[in-house]
Amino acid sequence: MKKIIGILGGMGPAATVDTMEKIIKNTPATCDQEHIPVIAISFPDIPDRTENILSGGKSPLKKMIAALRILEDAGAQCIIMPCNTAHYWYEELKAATKVHFLNMIDITCNKIVSEGMNNVAILATTGTIKVGLYQDKLKKENINFVIPDDIQQVIIMESILVYKSGNGERAYQLLKSIISQLKDIGVENFILGCSEIPIILRGNDNNGEYIDATEELVRRAIAWC
């Protein structure tokens, strides 16, 4: 049997589904049996990551570790966590398991470096922005980047929450307005650094300017398998 990918997911549930779709899409296969085995734990009741970071709401760590244990017991050999903000707890999660655990922030930043991208904007939750998950790594690599201003960031977060509440069209309009503003100030590339964002933008024009963190994570996981 091929190696099993374990998905520590549910943050949110649609992002887990998007991840599984991307695993299928990126795997060359002519029949079921050539696809990669996946165990997905989609526990949407893991406490909100951004809420914890911004206002000290309930920590998600305990529930994330519970999901990690299920993946370990089930035989997952490579774990991915398609939630950028959740990577704030990555080091603690990685230390809690012996299973190979990929880091989507590192993988996405490596992609930017290897492609020689610059003038990058980070589209992410307010939690991810506040703790500097992407900024720290991009600075180290001397990548020229911007983060949205405070008002833009409120609108991006609103877009993500509106999507999670089921209004995809409104989420798209909100996000698209910010992308447009950022292009006007010279942004050339956008990190889709919240796993809801590629879904909000799905089916819309990507002329290579979007760096989809979920897709990069999935590609690396498949390569590892």
Place this chain on the structure above:
Amino acid sequence: MKKIIGILGGMGPAATVDTMEKIIKNTPATCDQEHIPVIAISFPDIPDRTENILSGGKSPLKKMIAALRILEDAGAQCIIMPCNTAHYWYEELKAATKVHFLNMIDITCNKIVSEGMNNVAILATTGTIKVGLYQDKLKKENINFVIPDDIQQVIIMESILVYKSGNGERAYQLLKSIISQLKDIGVENFILGCSEIPIILRGNDNNGEYIDATEELVRRAIAWC
């Protein structure tokens, strides 16, 4: 925490993803935490069900039971198996677990009865047709149904296999030609009785004549939770 749905999946992997999407779509929720927890085992290397039925290929039962054990150990409280053909082994699987295990064939037939549908065609794998999974239940309920003739069935199976090999457009054309032929002989309703079929037809005109077995299964699972 809400009750956990366990998916015995990977037959094929896209059908598992479709099932998870339908769980999200059918759950009224305004944020992540209101969604239903799901554990999905997507093991695409479970031996081909139709091949075993038609030509005595390797039995899928052992691998299906292994996946069932993982779901049990992980705490799944209601198991669904989004593969119609795999329900040939339903009684054995059900007997092998104490966890509540829904039967998609029964649920779909109950829907047909409760809606008073008639002149139904069964669109399914050649394996599902050969062992009469749907025919037996529909006969008991005195539902007037047809199965595709031998040539039509070969084309339906080809459509399913072509979809699994990655050619969605060709799969759609093949399937659509058979649906059209069946409409010409008076068929009014179609059981989408292979979990790839609703994906092949996705985004195309359904004027209420398609009974999507995956969607019926998901709705019942959500109601149970």
